Amino acid sequence: MIEAQGLTKVYGDKTAVGGVDFTVQAGRVTGFLGPNGAGKSTTMRMIMGLDRPTAGTVTVNGVPFARHVAPLREIGALLDAKAVHTSRSAYNHLLAMAATHSIPKKRVHEVIEMTGLADVARKKVKGFSLGMGQRLGIAAALLGDPQTIILDEPVNGLDPEGVVWVRNLVKFLASEGRTVFLSSHLMSEMALTADHLIVIGRGKIIADAPIKDIITGKGQTRTRVRTDQPDQLMNVLAGTGVSVEVQDHELLEVKGLDPRQIARAALDSRVMIYELTPLQASLEEAYMELTKDEVEYHSLITTGVPVPVQSGGN
Amino acid sequence: MSTSTVAQPGPRSAGPAHSSNARTASPGPGPSFFRVLNSEFIKFRTLLSTLILLAATAVVMVGFGALSAWGTGQFADAAGSDPQAAEALAAQGGDLAVTVPTSGIAFAQLILGSLGVLLMSSEFTTGMARSTFAAVPKRIPAFVAKLAVVMVSAFILTAVSTYVAGLVAVPILDNYGLKLDLASSQSIKLLLVNSAYVAAVAAIGMALGTLVRNSAGGIMSLVGLFFVAPIAFQLIPGDFFVEARKYLPGNTLTPLTAVEHVPDTLEVWQAGLVLGAWVVVPLALATILLKIRDV
Ligand SMILES: Nc1ncnc2c1ncn2[C@@H]1O[C@H](COP(=O)(O)OP(=O)(O)O)[C@@H](O)[C@H]1O
Ligand SMILES: [Mg+2]
Numbered sequence: 001m002i003e004a005q006g007l008t009k010v011y012g013d014k015t016a017v018g019g020v021d022f023t024v025q026a027g028r029v030t031g032f033l034g035p036n037g038a039g040k041s042t043t044m045r046m047i048m049g050l051d052r053p054t055a056g057t058v059t060v061n062g063v064p065f066a067r068h069v070a071p072l073r074e075i076g077a078l079l080d081a082k083a084v085h086t087s088r089s090a091y092n093h094l095l096a097m098a099a100t101h102s103i104p105k106k107r108v109h110e111v112i113e114m115t116g117l118a119d120v121a122r123k124k125v126k127g128f129s130l131g132m133g134q135r136l137g138i139a140a141a142l143l144g145d146p147q148t149i150i151l152d153e154p155v156n157g158l159d160p161e162g163v164v165w166v167r168n169l170v171k172f173l174a175s176e177g178r179t180v181f182l183s184s185h186l187m188s189e190m191a192l193t194a195d196h197l198i199v200i201g202r203g204k205i206i207a208d209a210p211i212k213d214i215i216t217g218k219g220q221t222r223t224r225v226r227t228d229q230p231d232q233l234m235n236v237l238a239g240t241g242v243s244v245e246v247q248d249h250e251l252l253e254v255k256g257l258d259p260r261q262i263a264r265a266a267l268d269s270r271v272m273i274y275e276l277t278p279l280q281a282s283l284e285e286a287y288m289e290l291t292k293d294e295v296e297y298h299s300l301i302t303t304g305v306p307v308p309v310q311s312g313g314n
Numbered sequence: 315m316s317t318s319t320v321a322q323p324g325p326r327s328a329g330p331a332h333s334s335n336a337r338t339a340s341p342g343p344g345p346s347f348f349r350v351l352n353s354e355f356i357k358f359r360t361l362l363s364t365l366i367l368l369a370a371t372a373v374v375m376v377g378f379g380a381l382s383a384w385g386t387g388q389f390a391d392a393a394g395s396d397p398q399a400a401e402a403l404a405a406q407g408g409d410l411a412v413t414v415p416t417s418g419i420a421f422a423q424l425i426l427g428s429l430g431v432l433l434m435s436s437e438f439t440t441g442m443a444r445s446t447f448a449a450v451p452k453r454i455p456a457f458v459a460k461l462a463v464v465m466v467s468a469f470i471l472t473a474v475s476t477y478v479a480g481l482v483a484v485p486i487l488d489n490y491g492l493k494l495d496l497a498s499s500q501s502i503k504l505l506l507v508n509s510a511y512v513a514a515v516a517a518i519g520m521a522l523g524t525l526v527r528n529s530a531g532g533i534m535s536l537v538g539l540f541f542v543a544p545i546a547f548q549l550i551p552g553d554f555f556v557e558a559r560k561y562l563p564g565n566t567l568t569p570l571t572a573v574e575h576v577p578d579t580l581e582v583w584q585a586g587l588v589l590g591a592w593v594v595v596p597l598a599l600a601t602i603l604l605k606i607r608d609v
Contacts, residue, residue: 049451050444050609066451070344083444085361085436092360093445099353100449102343140445147341 001026001179002047002148006056009042009203016042018203019056024181026147029174031194031211032183033287039203040183041080044152047181048077060148072101076141077150082133083140086126090117090136093125097140111139116165130157138166149173151182155189167193187287191215199287223259225252226275227266236269237262253279345450347459353449354459358467364429368467371425372475378418379479380486386410387490409573411487411494412501415480416508419567422475423515423540426468430519431532433464438527443609453604461520461597468516472509480505500573507570514593515540518563521596524604540564563592 002024009017017039024030034040045051047058049065057064060075068074084093094108112121115135120128125136134157141149151170155163170193174180184190190197190211197214199207207214227233230252234244242256254262259276266273343349358364389410437443450456480496487494495501518539523532540563547559559565560578566585568576575581580588 045444045608048444048448050447052606052608068344068451070341071451072449073341073344077448079444079448083441083448085357085440085442087363088357088360092356096353096356096360097445097449099356100345100349102349144341 001062002058002060002150002181003062004043004047004056004058007043007046007053007058008055009039009046009051010054015203017046020200020203020205022198022205022208024179024198025196026179027174027177028195029170029180029182029193031190031197032181032200033185033187033190033194033197034183034200034206035185037202038185038200040185040200041152042203043200044077044079044150044181044183047150048075048079050079070101070144072097072103072144072146074144074146075148075150076144076146078134078137078141078152078154079150080152080156082125082137084125084133084136086128087124089122090125090128090139091121093136094121094139094143098143101144103143107143107145111142114142115139131159131162134158135162138169146178148179149181151180153183153185155184155186163189221255221258222279223254223257223262224275224277224279225254225262225273226250227252227271227273229271232269233266233271233273236265236271345452345455347455350450350455351459351462354456354463358433358460358463364433367425367429367432368471371422371471372478374421374425375416375418375472375475376479376482378421379415379476379483382414382417383411383483383486383494386414387487387492390490390492409500411483411492412498412504413571414483414487414494415476415496415501416504416571418475418479419472419508419512422472423512423564424537426471426512427515427519427536427540428533430464430468430516431523431526431536432529433460434520434523435527435529435532438609439529447609454601457524457601457604461517464516464520465513469509469513472512473505476505476508504571508567511567511570511589514589515563517593518596521593521600524600525596561588563589566592 002022004020004022006019006021007017008015008019020039020043032040032043042051043058046053047060047065059065060068065071065075084090088096091108091112094111095105097103098105098108112118115138117132117135117139120132125133128136134154138151138154141151149170151166154166154170158166170180170182174195182193184193194211197207197209197211198205199214224247225233227250230246230250233252234246237244237254237257239256242254245253245255247253257265259278263273263276437446446456447453477496480494480501484494484496515536519532519536522535523529526532526535544559544562544564547555547562556578560580565579566589569579569582569585570589572579579585
């Protein structure tokens with residue numbers, strides 16, 4: 001289990017992580033989703049004791065990483081950049097890492113086999129493709145057979161077969177009861193891999209929920225409504241937690257009410273509606289929606305003007 | 315890349331059998347100092363560039379020993395017929411031969427000092443530091459282990475190269491009728507002091523590499539300290555610089571190895587203390603910063 005409390009990292013005048021609280025539970029794959037620059041890698045480096053938090057704490061199984069008696073046997077991590085001297089062979093790199101914890105050579109060979117590096121293990125890492133580098137990072141993370149595994153963007157640079165392999169691997173590790181925490185900036189990848197999702201944007205946690213809740217946009221039901229009297233309908237629908245967006249002059253998108261409630265309200269006030277379509281957000285849409293205001297460098301073109309009928313919406 | 319060897323995770327492929335949820339408090343051995351030392355030694359010997367620098371040091375030391383034996387022989391020959399040269403020879407205490415095996419020491423200190431810089435700076439430039447300090451989160455044991463590997467290697471390599479240089483020099487000097495006894499107390503003293511000195515320079519290099527975290531910057535600082543500063547201090551007029559020059563780390567070797575006190579240098583005990591301070595202060599600073607800075 002990983003627990004962060006008020007975890008903050010400030011670089012100069014840049015707040016990379018702004019006081020986040022979250023818990024990563026054992027026995028399931030927890031995705032850490034956020035656009036580039038959101039603070040995922042920084043959070044993971046703080047978990048691994050490599051970056052010192054400006055404020056707050058993070059513990060792994062109740063203890064700060066550096067206080068574990070045998071850190072590599074507790075937590076294995078693949079961090080985003082290659083954490084390897086590229087003039088050394090993959091085998092020697094793993095051998096040196098293993099030596100710090102008296103992990104036997106046999107285990108080094110095992111992780112090399114598992115990650116499909118057997119053919120290249122004796123070659124210098126310099127010549128590795130990004131995908132092979134990722135495999136080496138995963139091999140290093142698994143070396144101590146740790147209970148907690150942290151993978152920063154593990155599928156970056158992997159071929160499709162490798163992506164499926166990572167997906168199956170993390171699910172398998174979680175099924176064994178381990179804590180698995182992996183980051184990605186791709187919602188689609190998370191949808192296929194994670195059981196639980198923590199979404200981060202600009203160093204703040206935006207969502208922390210089971211993946212299915214996020215996909216279905218629980219509490220964020222959207223319905224497309226067409227009516228001759230949009231203004232009147234908007235007044236009728238106004239209420240706490242409800243927002244209405246004018247998409248076109250007779251087309252509204254309503255959030256916070258389900259279709260039945262909208263139809264009832266329309267009927268009661270004698271506003272005719274001629275379309276009522278529940279919208280199932282695509283995963284990408286749900287993610288965009290979640291991070292819309294949080295993306296650091298976004299190129300989103302927003303169509304329509306959001307009209308929060310009441311505060312508390314949107 | 316080859317994908318034919320992709321392992322599918324299965325019940326037998328994720329590692330040694332273990333019961334999933336029941337995890338005991340002690341998962342196994344952790345990073346004791348001895349294990350970290352072993353790891354650092356593996357890292358040291360598995361980099362080709364390191365081995366090349368070590369070999370280069372040995373070649374330079376032996377090569378300079380031979381060259382210097384030949385030059386010293388020529389000089390002694392000339393002294394036989396030229397009264398001026400004879401006078402110069404006499405001024406050297408008549409025992410030029412004993413310093414022949416360590417003639418390449420300036421290069422040894424440059425190469426092994428740079429090696430000290432590189433072994434630390436490359437941790438940061440390659441990202442290896444993230445792996446190193448994830449395995450040893452207390453950080454200092456890894457630093458001390460690396461320091462031990464670097465200093466012991468520098469000492470042994472310098473000692474062995476000096477001895478081999480001596481073995482090569484003996485027959486050459488013999489041709490000119492000069493005698494070099496490698497077992498004499500002065501020979502042994504020179505071998506030990508020079509080796510310890512080079513180990514000290516390598517340690518200073520490691521401290522610089524840790525502080526600067528950049529290979530070029532670290533080597534430049536080392537060269538600045540050992541090669542540029544002594545010359546610059548000599549060129550700048552003023553008593554202060556004449557005095558300060560003695561305290562440069564590179565100028566402690568002369569008093570430490572001389573038979574008799576050389577003018578304008580420190581006393582032996584002072585030189586030992588000054589060199590010690592040049593090692594301890596940067597290392598202490600490097601250790602503190604290594605502990606508190608982000609990796
Ligand atoms: N060492 C650092 N120094 C200064 N700024 C940093 C450093 N590391 C990360 N940042 C900044 O912090 C923010 C978060 O970065 P990062 O954690 O790498 O995000 P992510 O992994 O989600 O893409 C970015 O704006 C990045 O530029
Ligand atoms: Mg990142």
